[in-house]
Structures are given as C-alpha cells and as structure tokens.
Amino acid sequence: MAGGAALLLLLLLLLPLAAAEPPFAEDDGGSEAAEEPRGGRPLPGLNALESMELEFGVCTVTCGIGIREVLLTNGCPGSETKCIVGVEECHGPVDCGLGRPISENSASVVMTCIYIPPENRFKYVWKILTPNQPAHILPNDSAVMEVRRDTHPITYQCETQGNDSVIASVKYTVNATTELQTNQSKRIDTGQSRKKRADAILVFCLVTGIIFTVGVIFAIIFIILHWAIFKTVLGSKNGQDGEEEKLTNKSSQGSM
Structure with a gap:
C-alpha cells in the first residue's frame, strides 16, 4: 500500500514536466545568425532578414x-x-614622403608617426637614414618622438607596422641650428626683397598716375584759357573749307 502511494506521488510530479514546452530545435546557423558584411565584422542594428x-x-x-x-x-x-x-x-x-613636425623650435623638434586611434594597436619603428649606409634603428617605440638639433642635418623615418607588415611610413628632415638660422635669414631676406620690389612697383604706378592726371588738368586749363583763339581758328578753317567748296562748285559748273 505504501509502495502504491509512492508510485502515485511520483507520477504526479512527472506530469508537469511532460506538459512543458518541447526542447528547442537545433540551430542550423541560418537566419537567426547575424549577417556579416565584407571584412568579416558584423554591423550592429541591421535586420538580418x-x-x-x-x-x-x-x-x-x-x-x-x-x-x-x-x-x-x-x-x-x-x-x-x-x-x-x-x-x-x-x-x-605606404610611403607618405616628407612630413611636417607637430612642433619645433631652435633647439628641438617633435615628430609623430602615422596612425589612427587607438594608438597602442600599432607598432612603431624609428630609424635614422644615412645615404649609402644601412638605417640605424632607434630604441624609441612610441608614436611621438622629440629630438634635439645636431650640428648637421639628420633624416628620421617612422614606420607604422600592423600584422607584421608596414602600413605607413613618413620621413622628417631635422636641420641643424646653424642651417635653421640660415634658412630663416634667407626667408627674411626673400620677404624683404619681395616687399621692396612691390613697393617700387607701387611707387612707379603712383608717380605715373600723378603725372598723367596733372597733364590732363593742364591741357583742360589751357583749352579753357585759349578757347576764343581755338574758336576763331576753327571758324576760319571752316570758312576756308566753305570757300574752297564754292570755288570747286563754280569751276565744275563752268566746265559743264
């Protein structure tokens, strides 16, 4: 009797489990999976259907x-x-040619490699380039490097590496202090010479314009002061032309 009661209790416990939902169907990786675009990275917010x-x-x-x-x-x-x-x-x-420092002064120059954030995704290799010699690799492995000017110009190169391959390269020429001062003096002299040339052209144009204006004013004043003479001369010339025309007409009529 006790065994039958235990069996009945066990059946009552198993009935809710049997009425539960069937197990999920095996996922075949179909439409439920997020579709990925070219490049292998899923794009969020897209309807996979x-x-x-x-x-x-x-x-x-x-x-x-x-x-x-x-x-x-x-x-x-x-x-x-x-x-x-x-x-x-x-x-x-890969080769981006010659770059511009992010800051420089008479004593030092700050240069940067080419990268996109985050900076620590890439590896940076700084080199000193010397003609006809192998490149000298520097211990600096950061994206930004500051160097002091030497007694002679030095060419630096930074290689940005990703996945064990070079994806960007940029060069910087760091001039010596004396060469920097020389270049600045040349730029100043060139600017001053251009300014002097422009000033000379401006003065020439101004003087020419003044002379032309004064000449026109004198001509107008001369005509105004001697207008009566001009009028008499013009009248006499017109009379002579009329008399010549009359004589021409008479001679033509006489010949007819």
Whole structure:
C-alpha cells in the first residue's frame, strides 16, 4: 500500500514536466545568425532578414592608414536611400614622403608617426637614414618622438607596422641650428626683397598716375584759357573749307 502511494506521488510530479514546452530545435546557423558584411565584422542594428547592399565612402587619407564610412543602400529607415552603418579602416600607399613636425623650435623638434586611434594597436619603428649606409634603428617605440638639433642635418623615418607588415611610413628632415638660422635669414631676406620690389612697383604706378592726371588738368586749363583763339581758328578753317567748296562748285559748273 505504501509502495502504491509512492508510485502515485511520483507520477504526479512527472506530469508537469511532460506538459512543458518541447526542447528547442537545433540551430542550423541560418537566419537567426547575424549577417556579416565584407571584412568579416558584423554591423550592429541591421535586420538580418534583409539583403544587405553596402557601399564604401572615400578614405580619409591618400597614404598610410585612415578610415572610411560603410553605407547601407537598401533597408534604411524612413525615406533615406543611404545610411551610415559603421566605419572601417582603409589603406593607401605606404610611403607618405616628407612630413611636417607637430612642433619645433631652435633647439628641438617633435615628430609623430602615422596612425589612427587607438594608438597602442600599432607598432612603431624609428630609424635614422644615412645615404649609402644601412638605417640605424632607434630604441624609441612610441608614436611621438622629440629630438634635439645636431650640428648637421639628420633624416628620421617612422614606420607604422600592423600584422607584421608596414602600413605607413613618413620621413622628417631635422636641420641643424646653424642651417635653421640660415634658412630663416634667407626667408627674411626673400620677404624683404619681395616687399621692396612691390613697393617700387607701387611707387612707379603712383608717380605715373600723378603725372598723367596733372597733364590732363593742364591741357583742360589751357583749352579753357585759349578757347576764343581755338574758336576763331576753327571758324576760319571752316570758312576756308566753305570757300574752297564754292570755288570747286563754280569751276565744275563752268566746265559743264
């Protein structure tokens, strides 16, 4: 009797479990999975059931590493034909040529490598370039480096590396203090010579304009003062022309 009661109690406990929901179907990685765009990175906020048509914007740089927009051209909210769904890295030619220091003075120069945030994603290799000699690698491995001017010009190069490959390179020429002063003196002399040349041209134009204006004024005054003479001369000339015309007409009539 006790055994039957225990069996009945066990059946009552198992009935709610049997009436529970069936187990979930095995996920086959189909429509429930987030669809990924080109590049292998999922874009948040996209409906996986819609066909994704992506378009890529212009890279923010012409060399080295930059970013560009990823645009969705189908399935944008509202009436928008295109909407930004994310950004991604983009790469241009590795060699960026000669760069400009971020700050410099008569004693030191501050230079920077090419990178995009976060800075610690990349590896930086600073080198000193010497003609016809192997490059000398410096111990500095940061994105920004400050150097003091030497007695002769030195060319520095920074290589930005990612995934064990160089993705950007930039060079800096650090002039010596004497050369910096010489270049500054040359720029000052050039600026002064250009200013003197411009001043001379301006003075010439001003003097020419004054002379022309004074000449015109004198001519007008002379005509006003001698207007009676001019009028008499013009009248006599017109009379002579009339008499000549009359004589010509008479001679022509006599010949007829």
